[in-house]
Amino acid sequence: MKINIYKNKNLCKVRTITTFLTLKKDKSTWESEILKASNFCNDLASKFMQNSYDVQSIRIVTNAFGEYLNTENLKSAKNDLQFLSDILNSLDVHNLRIRFAIGEAKIKEEIALLPELIRDFGDLCNACVNVPIDEFGILDNELINYSSLVVNKISKITPRGEGNFNFTVNFNCKPLIPYFPASYHNSNDENSYVIGLETPDLLVAVLKEFNSTCKELKHKKKFKSYYDVMSKALQYHVDGIKNIIDDFDNNEFIFKGIDSSAAPSKNCSSMCEVYEELGVEYFGASGSVEASSLLTKVFKSLKNIELVGFSGLMLAVTEDKGLAAGIIKGEFDIRSLLTYSSVCGIGLDTVPIPGDTSIEKLNALMRDTGTMAFRLNKPLTVRVFPVPDLNAGDMSVYESDDLCNCKILEVR
16 A cells, blocks of 8 residues: 555545533623634644644534523523524634534423424534433333424424434434534533544545555455555544644643544545445445444554544435435435444434334334444434425435435335
8 A cells, every 4th residue: 555545634634623511501601611612623723734634614512401591492592592603603713614512402391492493593503312221221212202203393394304414313322422413511521522534535545555456365364454454544644633632732621532433424435435445346235234344343443542422434324425326226225224233333324214204103213223222332323304295215305515415215
């Protein structure tokens, strides 16, 4: 493998610098806390860019919004969120995208506020619900049902149902996830930050380079070599990023680690290209589970740094142009995505489904995902997009810059 391939910083982007902080009921303190996080992110982003690493976004995550917003009714919650939104919109963040998460909704009354809050504040109102299990290993189905009602209502009151981009249901997810909307923060934890990367371009490049020079290796040896070249490339950039962080003078936020997930987007190589370079005919074909397991091992292999968040294989269906194209070709379905989540994955992420999907089916999807998350002790989420007036097999018509259009998947 050519040395300039795996060391190429253009192939490894900092998707997000994500800060976690606690807001209190006293609104007079909010601006100083938000500015503190914003200034910190700006300064660190400058350090990364000085070292030739592109930074795509800065993100701020708070404790559960019920602890600081006035949630007595929808109007009072909107007024407080408007106050926060005005602060966020006034920030000078060097043309970086800023995203904000209001943390988790914990009770029925808070969950019920989310559709209108997300409709009105969008990317400045990312939120999640954490569904636990009881001492017998049984999921909180009441909380799941409330969440399904939110998904359903968001799909009806936001254009094309795109508001569900900002809401997810978490199972077995810990704090310190840098990616939205699964992020949340506990108010008794210290102010901290984590880094999330975008690395599909890097993985595709090093695999192409390896395959061009080592075509005759047998399967077992080739897979071991795939692991080595991908792990080496990721470790090089993680070490470089850690060095930048170690040299960064900061007393406000404590560095907690990195989420090693590849975090694909519609603006980089598709994870489907990674599968193809690993010898899988297409994502969804035989060999996909084996390749998924290998990739997960790679993301878990990084040393000299704390791994947080998902640190696994992300298969975000409508954020990945290759996965979106695979749906159009009929190469995989929802059950396939759940199967791959058994060895990797973040569950069902940005999956378009028919607009008339019943609450009962949504509940069942969440129960399947949640059962797998706790049974296999891994973080999994459900972020599905019921698309109004569309049925399985129809094409979506998303207008969001974050989403790729594809066919609607059937929910059986």
